[in-house]
Amino acid sequence: MKIALLAHIRHPVAPPFTGGMEAHSWHLAEGLAARGHDVVLFASGDSDPRFAIDAVVPEHHERVFPGLEHRGDPGLRASVDDGYAAACDRIAAGGFDVLHNNSLSRLPLERRRTAQVPTVTSLHVPPYDALRGFVHDSPGPGHRITVTSRAQGQAWWPEGAPPEVSVLHNGVDPAAWPFRERGDGSAAWSGRLAAIKGAHHAIAAARRAGIALTLYGPVEEPDYWEDRIAPQLGGPIRYGGHLDGRALAAEIGRASVFLFTPCWDEPFGLVAIEAMACGLPVAGFAMGAAREVVGEAGCLAAAGDEAGLAGAIGTALAIPRPIPQARVARLFTRDLWLDRCEALYAQARG
Structure with a gap:
């Protein structure tokens, strides 16, 4: 199939990834291309050049409009809307069999656009006012919507989702996150260093538990850092x-x-399954989809409870490492994810 992949443009779709949305689009483009599909990645122009890039904007907007995401800046809003409107027009005229929409733009959701190109929209965030109405009005014969977890689906549709909506769990390539039989006794944390990701709670809990901790990830909020x-x-x-x-x-x-x-209603938690694939049990907060993702592979405390998290660290350390690895192999591999994507494309195309 000829597939258009429309990405979020706050950051480039290129490693090292700033967040899960960038990782999702990159791995989707790479995985679909490996399966023989003709993939065009509609993203910022400074995304990974290994892909066929059709630039929505020349540079990711965090570089051009630093720190203005979610602040209603009219210049940023106009740049994003103009870029996505033109990209949607090119997709409609480009002979694509299907569009996989990973953006946070309302424009690909318009019924006149989904009537032109069969579309699968993957939601990666909790519901918010600027997008909620457009999402709710968009399901139709040629448009399928996915959420990354049951918890996320319930947040978007508390009274039940329409039949065009389904759960599409994220997946990782186990070969890229190799299993190790034993660890060194320390703890790890990874993600965007922003308040909603809660690294400060991880530090406090690690100190309480008397365990060494290493943090990994980009500094997204300099003041928080x-x-x-x-x-x-x-x-x-x-x-x-x-x-x-x-x-x-x-x-x-x-x-x-x-x-x-x-520290928010995490829609999935890609970093957790990456660590689980390596064999790490998880100690964490029961927010959003955490219980659905971690399951028997960890121990969760109430959100913000640092003492509870310290106790969960000790409980998680007793979980044999093959258990988290097996959970990923059963539920969250890249191949399972790509199989499901291809099935959704077929449904959208009718």
């Missing part, structure tokens, strides 16, 4: 940097437990 994270570094608490996939997998795999500390 300077106020809440940097002053806590030193001794058993360290920052390991923003690493590419192979280096990050090697570092995560050395640890003995993964700390997962969302």
